[in-house]
Amino acid sequence: MAFQKALFTAQSRDNAAGVLNAQGAGGGPFSLSNQNFYLGINDVLGADPTGAAFNPAAFSIFSKWGNLASSKKDSYTSPRQSVARGEDLFNHLPITITGVAGLNDIPGLSTVAGTCTSCHDSPNVGNHSVSLAINIGITDSPALPPLDTTGLPVYQLVCTSTGRVYQVTDPGRAMVTGKCADIGKTKGPILRGLAARTPYFHNGSAATLMDVVNFYDTRFQLNLTQQQKDDLVAFLNAL
Numbered sequence: 001m002a003f004q005k006a007l008f009t010a011q012s013r014d015n016a017a018g019v020l021n022a023q024g025a026g027g028g029p030f031s032l033s034n035q036n037f038y039l040g041i042n043d044v045l046g047a048d049p050t051g052a053a054f055n056p057a058a059f060s061i062f063s064k065w066g067n068l069a070s071s072k073k074d075s076y077t078s079p080r081q082s083v084a085r086g087e088d089l090f091n092h093l094p095i096t097i098t099g100v101a102g103l104n105d106i107p108g109l110s111t112v113a114g115t116c117t118s119c120h121d122s123p124n125v126g127n128h129s130v131s132l133a134i135n136i137g138i139t140d141s142p143a144l145p146p147l148d149t150t151g152l153p154v155y156q157l158v159c160t161s162t163g164r165v166y167q168v169t170d171p172g173r174a175m176v177t178g179k180c181a182d183i184g185k186t187k188g189p190i191l192r193g194l195a196a197r198t199p200y201f202h203n204g205s206a207a208t209l210m211d212v213v214n215f216y217d218t219r220f221q222l223n224l225t226q227q228q229k230d231d232l233v234a235f236l237n238a239l
């Protein structure tokens, strides 16, 4: 248990941005080992047990790279600036969150004005800090492009109380609870060490981090520019 609790996985070097704790940044496993965590930390719905308010700026690893002097440019400068812009987008890009079962069906939350960190709220780690399972559509069949679920089984689930028919590649949390309301629900995972573990989402439906970003762009109609997509991918690749 002590051994498991002391394992920290994080990218320590990036091909473009170099060493990830250079120039005041807090990338890599050592900074991660000093990161505070407890269940409910920074919860978006007010469940932080200390009573602390939600801070959308859940990631601060690369904020120093946002101020790198362009006058002293070396080959790392612009990749580092891109990582910093990606972190800022992850914290602050407005996302109108709708149609997410487990979140938007809580009374009063049919539309949530959020960001990536509304769900990925654990500071500098990015998992959801409470065990709230939600459905962002990863198990839908047919899958929303660019997700690729070819080769996965398709389950047809009929809810006898409502007559509603679901087609999913994974019943999700409903497998545990047997409840129709839990079909397709999963939990927001840790986002560290992503670069080394393609493919993404629990069913491997996103081949690359760009596919992940393009999924969110379509799912929540973000209208991201190519630069914003590249910056988000640079950030996710540096975690």
Ligand code: HEC
Residues within 6 Å of the ligand: 090, 095, 097, 100, 103, 114, 115, 116, 117, 118, 119, 120, 134, 135, 136, 138, 186, 187, 188, 189, 190, 191, 194, 199, 200, 201, 202, 203, 212, 213, 216, 232, 236
């Ligand atoms: C409404 C909640 C919500 C929002 C908003 C959200 N995510 Fe997620 N995210 C999730 C959930 C839930 C999963 C797990 C889905 C699955 O695998 O079934 C996930 C998974 C991921 C993964 C895959 C990790 C892995 O190990 O496979 C990445 C990367 C990711 N999100 C990045 C982002 C980015 C970037 C944004 C903003 C553009 C974002 N998320 C916004 C809920 C959210």
